[in-house]
Amino acid sequence: MILTGQNFIGSERTGMGRNTFRAVNPATGDLLPISFYEATEAEVGSAVLKAEAAFQEYKEQSSEDRALFLEAIGDELWALGDELIERCMSETALPAARLNGERMRTTNQLKMFASLVREGSWVDARIDTAIPDRQPLPRPDIRQMQVPLGPVGIFGASNFPLAFSVAGGDTASALAAGCPVVVKAHPLHPGTSEMVAQAIVSAANKTGMPDGVFSLVQGTSVEVGMAIVLHPRITAVGFTGSFRGGKALFDAANQRNTPIPVFAEMGSSNPIFLLPGAVSARGEGLASGLVGSLNMGVGQFCTNPGLVIANESTETSQLLEAMGDLVSKTASGTMLSEGIKDNYEAGVNRLTSFPGVEIVSEGISGQGKNQVPSKIFKTKATDFLGQSGLEEEVFGPSTLSVIAEGKDQMLEVARKMQGHLTATIHGTDADLEEYKDLIHILERKVGRLLFNGYPTGVEVGQAMVHGGPYPATTAPQSTSVGTGAIKRFVRPVCYQDFPQASLPLALRDHNPLNIWRLINGELKKK
Known part of the structure; x- marks a missing residue:
């Protein structure tokens, strides 16, 4: 061409x-x-x-x-x-x-x-047929559907x-x-x-x-x-x-x-919460999975895991050490443009300017044009809670680990968060029972909740939600x-007392499109 x-x-x-x-x-x-x-x-x-x-x-x-x-x-x-x-x-x-x-x-x-x-059922056709003898007033024929x-x-x-x-x-x-x-x-x-x-x-x-x-x-x-x-x-x-x-x-x-x-x-920082049972049972696997998700596409996904929240423990320290070891062996990747590379570097420099933020590990520096290394940072939850700006997305292969003193502080971190596209919980069944309040908090913060997975990769299907509260999206x-x-890209319109020949096909009595419709409160095709 x-x-x-x-x-x-x-x-x-x-x-x-x-x-x-x-x-x-x-x-x-x-x-x-x-x-x-x-x-x-x-x-x-x-x-x-x-x-x-x-x-x-x-x-x-x-x-x-x-x-x-x-x-x-x-x-x-x-x-x-x-x-x-x-x-x-x-x-x-x-x-x-x-x-x-x-x-x-x-x-x-x-x-x-x-x-x-x-x-065709996406038009959400709804029909309330007329009741001319209803008292004290007749009910008109009202039909609604979505239109572009x-x-x-x-x-x-x-x-x-x-x-x-x-x-x-x-x-x-x-x-x-x-x-x-x-x-x-x-x-x-x-x-x-x-x-x-x-x-x-x-x-x-x-x-x-x-x-x-x-x-x-x-x-x-x-x-x-x-x-x-x-x-x-x-x-x-x-x-x-x-x-x-x-x-x-x-x-x-x-x-x-x-x-x-x-x-x-x-975009968003897509927090990942690591609950104690999961960290204890499969810390090595979590380290590998987190670094793989972090580096996917040189971190240039809107679902990149930019925040990892875990409780302070020996197992958490070992997990961070394992992540750092993996990142230190990771080659630099080429970003989409010089401007995006510059923004990434400005973002990681901004992180390091916050009191209490320290670098855990960084990848191998590359010599090629627009190449950047992966980076892992960490901070205490008290510093995260006390400073605005640490939650902001850094578009690229970096993540900030937030170390909480325990369950109550982890929940406080979750409550402080703004809107994100995703949030992920890694845990056991026992963890979920103990941290059930975390699920309730995150339901109000994100469009997609994941369990024991990684947010990078958005399945295209009927049930997927790729959205979330502001500032992740405006809607x-x-x-x-x-x-x-x-x-x-549609809005509802209703037609009152229209003759059959003037109604959209989706709203006519004989249902020529053979779609599911809500008729007098009952979902049916006939």
């Missing part, structure tokens, strides 16, 4: 801007071929207006046609072959095996949402150039809901983004979707993203990235004349992974 560096305004390619930029190979620092056009405000506006023009036609596509579109995107991604992986490797320094796995995850997400659209919001702005993530990017979960769930999307490509992988955008446009053309159902704009400036968020025809935003970026979009969206929801996943009632993600 020949890259052009242009934006996709629907199926049209444009390059109106004077400013261009190029991708950088993070492993070498070399500029990659092809200059990419920074989208102008006019191009962003055209993309949004095309999405608005396409909305009604796309919304009315049959479930089968929309499902076929989603599946066709997956087929087109595979048709790009090794060329996609090679370009992505050069833009991210991620290995081919990781990227092929990520492409598989991306296409599986698309297939999952296609199946959801076909099945309208054009959605999507922001690609830096650390998942396929699965959380142009054709990732945000795009897949918005398209499944019936919403056209305008995607802001992440500037760290513009060539990858252009190739995936071409795959989506090709799928849209082959399946007869309206022009404007998908657009892609490129750019390094804040203005490109803000032009999407502030456009009056955009009805919602999906974002995966830093707290600073997500909060800026959230604030801007809420200052519009018509505020809109921003579903921003902004704790939602998830960005799993079929529940579709609910972000």
Whole structure:
């Protein structure tokens, strides 16, 4: 595929801007071929207006046609072959095996949402039939279902150039809901983004979707993203990235004349609580598992375990020593960009500036471009509780061990915590009984609770929650992974006393879609 560096305004390619930029190979620092056009405000506006023009036609596509579109995107991604992986490797320094796995995850997400659209019950149809002779007043016929919001702005993530990017979960769930999307490509992988955008446009053309159902704009400036968020025809935003970026979009969206929801996943430190029975019974295995999770993807996962909380004991000291030994033998890894590397180094330097924080171990320093070593720090729970800022995420392969004096102090640490994507408990059955209050505390702090596992790796399925209370996300009632993600881009509408012929198919008496519906309080298909 020949890259052009242009934006996709629907199926049209444009390059109106004077400013261009190029991708950088993070492993070498070399500029990659092809200059990419920074989208102008006019191009962003055209993309949004095309999405608005396409909305009604796309919304009315049959479930089968929309499902076929989603599946066709997956087929087109595979048709790009090794060329996609090679370009992505050069833009991210991620290995081919990781990227092929990520492409598989991306296409599986698309297939999952296609199946959801076909099945249809996600519209949550509810019917209360009329009771004309009810006293003292008749009951009208009232029918409710979820309907798509309208054009959605999507922001690609830096650390998942396929699965959380142009054709990732945000795009897949918005398209499944019936919403056209305008995607802001992440500037760290513009060539990858252009190739995936071409795959989506090709799928849209082959399946007869309206022009404007998908657009892609490129750019390094804040203005490109803000032009999407502030456009009056955009009805919602999906974002995966830093707290600073997500909060800026959230604030801007809420200052519009018509505020809109921003579903921003902004990362977290994902605390892991090590209970005494588990530390005593399997300390060596815990050390290996924790270090493996810490180093996965050079720590560049939003579910990286940045905090480990344990009670002071001889076994805990031995576990930390074992972790330190493993980390000291770990080679440095290449981060996604110089900026991300600099932020990591600033983050670990910030940790060491706090009184009571000491380094336990660090990995082998590398000489390559943008390489960083893993690091383990520790502090006492009294210092953690007495200083704000130690809970903040350091994006990269580091973790802070917090040593509590006992159960009560461990629970106090948990209560102090803000919102996170995940929390993990390692323990025995006896531990869980003794520390049952910990579960109750953490239920209010996170979107996903794990037992005897590790948070890195988010299963894509029906029951997954990838979200959590602020500041992990701006919308704790939602998830960005799993079929529940579709609910972000819909809203309920009810129809009162409408004739059958004017009702949506999902609400008609004879149930032509054959979906499960709540009828007079009873779930049924008939």
